[in-house]
Amino acid sequence: MLRDLSVNKLKFFKNRQVGESMIYDVVVIGGGPSGLMASIAAGESGANVLLIDKGNKLGRKLAISGGGRCNVTNRLPIDELIKHIPGNGRFLYSAFSVFNNEDIISYFEGLGIKLKEEDHGRMFPVSNKAQSVVDALISELHRLRVTIRTNTAVKRVTMRTTP
Numbered sequence: 001m002l003r004d005l006s007v008n009k010l011k012f013f014k015n016r017q018v019g020e021s022m023i024y025d026v027v028v029i030g031g032g033p034s035g036l037m038a039s040i041a042a043g044e045s046g047a048n049v050l051l052i053d054k055g056n057k058l059g060r061k062l063a064i065s066g067g068g069r070c071n072v073t074n075r076l077p078i079d080e081l082i083k084h085i086p087g088n089g090r091f092l093y094s095a096f097s098v099f100n101n102e103d104i105i106s107y108f109e110g111l112g113i114k115l116k117e118e119d120h121g122r123m124f125p126v127s128n129k130a131q132s133v134v135d136a137l138i139s140e141l142h143r144l145r146v147t148i149r150t151n152t153a154v155k156r157v158t159m160r161t162t163p
């Protein structure tokens with residue numbers, strides 16, 4: 001939990017509003033796929049979320065991923081996937097035990113993104129458009145009333161301990 005975040009001279013304090021400052025339970029820095037999913041997960045658990053990105057739009061890299069088609073995940077069995085991770089991919093077992101490739105497929109299909117399987121288990125949106133994946137995630141942010149602030153670079157994060 002970020003207790004005190006200074007961003008472009010704005011200050012955010014947990015659970016109260018001070019002057020022009022706003023109240024957020026969770027502040028996510030970076031609107032790539034990690035930040036989009038983190039914001040959605042926090043929003044789904046009922047948190048009041050602020051998502052900040054220094055760029056002018058969210059999911060910029062995601063929108064060009066997979067040659068503009070977004071290779072969302074891979075449907076091979078987990079053991080097979082891990083064999084293809086360079087180095088020691090075994091550390092991924094614990095993450096996959098919580099949320100794995102089949103969960104990703106179900107999640108996106110639940111958002112209305114139909115996926116198709118191509119060679120070697122690679123999964124792409126039927127639309128062949130990575131932007132459709134970005135748009136679905138942004139719609140979720142709106143549905144969950146996540147506050148979005150683009151064109152805002154976080155310069156510093158400070159933590160203050162309160163008695």
Ligand SMILES: Cc1cc2nc3c(=O)[nH]c(=O)nc-3n(C[C@H](O)[C@H](O)[C@H](O)COP(=O)(O)OP(=O)(O)OC[C@H]3O[C@@H](n4cnc5c(N)ncnc54)[C@H](O)[C@@H]3O)c2cc1C
Pocket residue numbers: 029030031032033034035052053054055058059060061062064065066067070071072073152153154155
């Ligand atoms: C050409 C290309 C094709 C790819 N194809 C695929 C693919 O098909 N499938 C796949 O799974 N992966 C693919 N990848 C990899 C995938 O894009 C990355 O793994 C993914 O984008 C990483 O997500 P992320 O959220 O961690 O970081 P990023 O997508 O890099 O997002 C980080 C965000 O943080 C913001 N940010 C950074 N610093 C600050 C700051 N100080 N203040 C505010 N905001 C900040 C940035 O503006 C950015 O929007 C591809 C990558 C590239 C480059």
